[in-house]
Amino acid sequence: xxxxxxxxxxxxxxxxxxxxxxxxxxxxxxxxxxxxxxxxxxxxxxxxxxxxxxxxxxxxxxxxxxxxxxxxxxxxxxxxxxxxxxxxxxxxxxxxxxxxxxxxxxxxxxxxxxxxxxxxxxxxxxxxxxxxxxxxxxxxxxxxxxxxxxxxxxxxxxxxxxxxxxxxxxxxxxxxxxxxxxxxxxxxxxxxxxxxxxxxxxxxxxxxxxxxxxxxxxxxxxxxxxxxxxxxxxxxxxxxxxxxxxxxxxxxxxxxxxxxxxxxxxxxxxxxxxxxxxxxxxxxxxxxxxxxxxxxxxxxxxxxxxxxxxxxxxxxxxxxxxxxxxxxxxxxxxxxxxxxxxxxxxxxxxxxxxxxxxxxxxxxxxxxxxxxxxxxxxxxxxxxxxxxxxxxxxxxxxxxxxxxxxxxxxxxxxxxxxxxxxxxxxxxxxxxxxxxxxxxxxxxxxxxxxxxxxxxxxxxxxxxxxxxxxxxxxxxxxxxxxxxxxxxxxxxxxxxxxxxxxxxxxxxxxxxxxxxxxxxxxxxxxxxxxxxxxxxxxxxxxxxxxxxxxxxxxxxxxxxxxxxxxxxxxxxxxxxxxxxxxxxxxxxxxxxxxxxxxxxxxxxxxxx
Numbered sequence: 001x002x003x004x005x006x007x008x009x010x011x012x013x014x015x016x017x018x019x020x021x022x023x024x025x026x027x028x029x030x031x032x033x034x035x036x037x038x039x040x041x042x043x044x045x046x047x048x049x050x051x052x053x054x055x056x057x058x059x060x061x062x063x064x065x066x067x068x069x070x071x072x073x074x075x076x077x078x079x080x081x082x083x084x085x086x087x088x089x090x091x092x093x094x095x096x097x098x099x100x101x102x103x104x105x106x107x108x109x110x111x112x113x114x115x116x117x118x119x120x121x122x123x124x125x126x127x128x129x130x131x132x133x134x135x136x137x138x139x140x141x142x143x144x145x146x147x148x149x150x151x152x153x154x155x156x157x158x159x160x161x162x163x164x165x166x167x168x169x170x171x172x173x174x175x176x177x178x179x180x181x182x183x184x185x186x187x188x189x190x191x192x193x194x195x196x197x198x199x200x201x202x203x204x205x206x207x208x209x210x211x212x213x214x215x216x217x218x219x220x221x222x223x224x225x226x227x228x229x230x231x232x233x234x235x236x237x238x239x240x241x242x243x244x245x246x247x248x249x250x251x252x253x254x255x256x257x258x259x260x261x262x263x264x265x266x267x268x269x270x271x272x273x274x275x276x277x278x279x280x281x282x283x284x285x286x287x288x289x290x291x292x293x294x295x296x297x298x299x300x301x302x303x304x305x306x307x308x309x310x311x312x313x314x315x316x317x318x319x320x321x322x323x324x325x326x327x328x329x330x331x332x333x334x335x336x337x338x339x340x341x342x343x344x345x346x347x348x349x350x351x352x353x354x355x356x357x358x359x360x361x362x363x364x365x366x367x368x369x370x371x372x373x374x375x376x377x378x379x380x381x382x383x384x385x386x387x388x389x390x391x392x393x394x395x396x397x398x399x400x401x402x403x404x405x406x407x408x409x410x411x412x413x414x415x416x417x418x419x420x421x422x423x424x425x426x427x428x429x430x431x432x433x434x435x436x437x438x439x440x441x442x443x444x445x446x447x448x449x450x451x452x453x454x455x456x457x458x459x460x461x462x463x464x465x466x467x468x469x470x471x472x473x474x475x476x477x478x479x480x481x482x483x484x485x486x487x488x489x490x491x492x493x494x495x496x497x498x499x500x501x502x503x504x505x506x507x508x509x510x511x512x513x514x515x516x517x518x519x520x521x522x523x524x525x526x527x528x529x530x531x532x533x534x535x536x537x538x539x540x541x542x543x544x545x546x547x548x549x550x551x552x553x554x555x556x557x558x559x560x561x562x563x564x565x566x567x568x569x570x571x572x573x574x575x576x577x578x579x580x581x582x583x584x585x586x587x588x589x590x591x592x593x594x595x596x597x598x599x600x601x602x603x604x605x606x607x608x
Contacts, residue, residue, distance in 0.1 A: 005117055013121050014104055020376070021100045021128040024383040028092035028138050032392045036274065036413060037141035040066045042077055043086065051082035064233035072183040073144040091140045098146040099137045103128040105153035106344065112160060113202040119355050122372055123347045129379040131269040131386045132343060135336040138390035139274075144185040145340045151181030152188055152341055159195050163203055171215070178219055186230035187341070190319045192219035197314055201307035231327070246278075253285045254278065255324040258334040259317070260288035266339065266346055269382055271403035274396055275410055276333045308352040315345025331409065393417045408443035411436045412450045419457050430457050448477050448484075455487045459494070467491040480511050489521055498525050516545055520552075527559070535559050550579055554592060557599075566603045573599060 033043055042048050047059045052075070060074035077091075084090035103124050110120030127133070136145035155177040162170040181188040199205040199212045265272065299313045319342040325333070358364040389399045397414040401407040415436030418429045437454035440447055455470035468491040474484035485508040492501035502525060508518045523538035539556040542549055553576045561569035573596040580589035 010111075010117070013107065013117070017103050017107060017121070017124055017128060018100050020125065020380060021103055022096065024129050024380045025096045025099070025134075025137055025387055027384065027387045028096055028390070029089040031088060031092050031138060031387075031390055033086075033088045033091075033140055034390070034393055034396060035417075036393070036396075037066070038139070041141040042081070042091070048074060048077045049081045049086060052078045064236050067234045067236065068144070068186075069229050069233045070144050070148075070183060070185055072180060073147055073185065076143055076147055076184075077140075088140065091143075092138060095137050095140065095143055095146050098143075098150055099128070099133070102146065102149045102153055105150070105157065109153060109156055109160065110348075113198065116352070116355070119351050122376075123344065123351050125376050126347050126351070126379065127344055129376060129383055130266070130343065131272055131379065131382045132265055132336045132339045134272070134383055134386040134390065135274065136340045138387050139337070142337050145337050148181050148185035148188055149340055151177055151184055152191060155181055155188075155191055156195070156198070159198070160203070163199075163205060175218060175222065179222060182222065182226040186226045187319075187322050187338075189223035189227050189230075189322055192216045192223055193318055194315055195219070197311045197318075201311045227322075251325050251327075254333055255326055256285055256288040256292065258324055259320065260291050261334060262320070262339055262342070263291070263346065265336070266343055269379070272336055272386055273400035273404050273407070273410070274336075275400055275407065276335070276404060277407050277409055278331055278333045306353070306356070309349055312345040312347075312349030312352075315348070316342050317345075319345065394421075406443045408440040408447055408450070411440040411443070412447065412453065415440070415450075415457075416453055419453065419460070427461060430461055433457050446477060448474050448481065451477070452481070452484050452487065455484065455491070459487065459490060462494070464491045464494045468495070482508065482512060482515065482517075486517055486521070489518075493521075493525060498529060501525060514545055516542055516549075519545075523552075523555075532559050532563050536563070548579060548583075550576060550583070550585075550588065553579065554588075554595075557592075557595065561595075561599055561602070566599055570596060570599045570603065 047056050056078050057075060060071040080091050080094055106127055107120050107124035110123055111117055114120060136142045155174060158173045158177050162174055178191055196212060196216055205212055299309045303310050323338040358368055389395045394417055397410045400410040415433040418433035434454055434457055437450045440450040451470050451474045455467045458467035458470060468488055471484045471488035474481050485504060489501045489504045505518050505522050519538045519541045523535050526534040536559055539552050542552045553572060557569045557572040557576060560572060573592055576592045577589050
């Protein structure tokens with residue numbers, strides 16, 4: 001136990017932790033949203049970006065949008081949009097403030113439970129500054145990490161308070177805090193087991209083991225219910241399909257390697273990426289298993305004298321179970337964000353272990369002070385560098401495929417950014433984008449998204465035959481892919497192969513008879529061929545599906561007039577005028593009135 005420090009010195013530690021954390025991450029205020037999840041979470045999500053309302057809160061509690069049920073996280077994003085709109089920097093600063101709060105709470109909890117001020121401060125500082133946590137702080141869509149982390153700390157704080165003076169009200173507070181945490185991110189399902197570990201050390205409630213286990217039963221039931229809801233939400237969007245495709249032995253191998261690699265990155269945090277592809281890793285399972293077994297055996301041998309090793313190791317292993325890949329969610333092998341809370345266990349092991357090794361050495365304070373300062377300074381520098389990669393998509397994706405092998409996903413997203421961003425005005429960027437789509441296809445020949453995006457890029461470059469070939473490849477892999485069907489039809493149209501384009505669109509309508517896009521394409525082709533009756537047919541279908549499609553209503557009136565069906569043309573034009581006036585579009589209403597006058601003049605001349 002550390003010598004008693006004054007409240008002033010403790011306050012300085014809190015202030016220092018807050019300051020260095022802010023210094024490490026302050027660049028996030030200049031960072032943009034990332035279209036890798038931020039689009040679905042915030043930018044193009046009207047339930048969120050319209051701010052807080054009764055309707056949006058109801059949606060938050062009833063949706064499984066993007067494969068997650070985390071209403072509290074949705075509500076936090078809504079509050080941000082209510083206060084700051086789509087100011088990305090403000091959203092990121094809120095994430096940072098929550099991360100700072102988590103850091104201070106972690107220090108408070110460890111200090112209260114262990115009495116070891118400096119060890120607690122060091123663990124909190126490493127948690128605050130570690131580059132592995134940049135993803136959780138600098139990525140707006142990962143608000144669920146920092147927010148659930150806040151309720152993780154608050155649940156433990158409520159539990160420590162309960163253990164000191166048990167009572168129903170205090171226990172209810174623990175239950176309520178855990179429930180809120182699970183509504184921020186279901187990864188907190190392991191927290192009841194962590195509370196059991198804390199009973200072993202440092203709370204030293206091992207003599208009350210039976211009572212301790214019984215206390216956790218309601219919390220375990222709550223976590224179990226959250227797990228079921230989370231799995232159903234992921235299943236709805238097909239995120240668990242890889243668990244059906246990947247054999248259990250491969251998933252287990254990936255889990256072992258991920259456990260090993262997380263440790264390596266916690267000790268030597270380099271080559272961090274937003275996405276680590278599954279199939280690009282060398283499955284050196286035996287070395288990973290040997291490392292994990294070696295640490296586990298050491299922990300078992302030292303279990304009686306060094307209980308913090310047991311708690312730290314089981315904390316690390318156990319809290320990663322929901323995301324380690326036994327049930328594969330998504331196509332990533334691992335993710336930096338998954339270490340946000342599990343890493344605390346490993347930091348406890350290392351910090352208390354080093355403190356004990358040097359415990360009786362005469363110069364321990366000087367040596368450990370210098371060593372700790374160097375480590376924290378290095379982490380701070382690495383974190384600032386890593387935050388810089390998160391400024392926008394271009395450096396983020398480029399860094400990812402540079403530091404990983406065979407990262408077809410990041411090659412695809414980098415090409416996509418080039419296409420929709422700078423490529424709009426610079427054909428050389430479109431050419432570069434195609435190279436990255438080709439690289440993604442080379443790595444994964446079945447990656448449909450790359451073929452499809454390559455095809456649309458080739459359309460922009462007016463290389464229609466190559467575009468058609470790319471879309472044909474998509475349809476070979478997935479025959480009903482509507483975007484590819486649309487792209488292929490467009491390419492054939494541009495090449496003047498109208499009959500072939502019509503065949504493609506007709507097949508598409510058999511699968512999607514209510515597709516506005518396909519009806520529109522067919523109406524356009526038939527109009528260019530002068531097949532006006534077919535134009536009328538498809539225009540009527542469009543208006544049946546979307547009655548307020550003003551452009552089609554006006555075009556239909558013109559086609560009917562050209563067919564000599566003047567009465568119908570007049571009726572359609574009058575409907576268009578009414579719609580324009582209802583929508584407050586006076587300019588369109590006036591233009592249609594002029595056309596209507598022509599129709600009436602034509603009608604009058606026929607009657608004469």
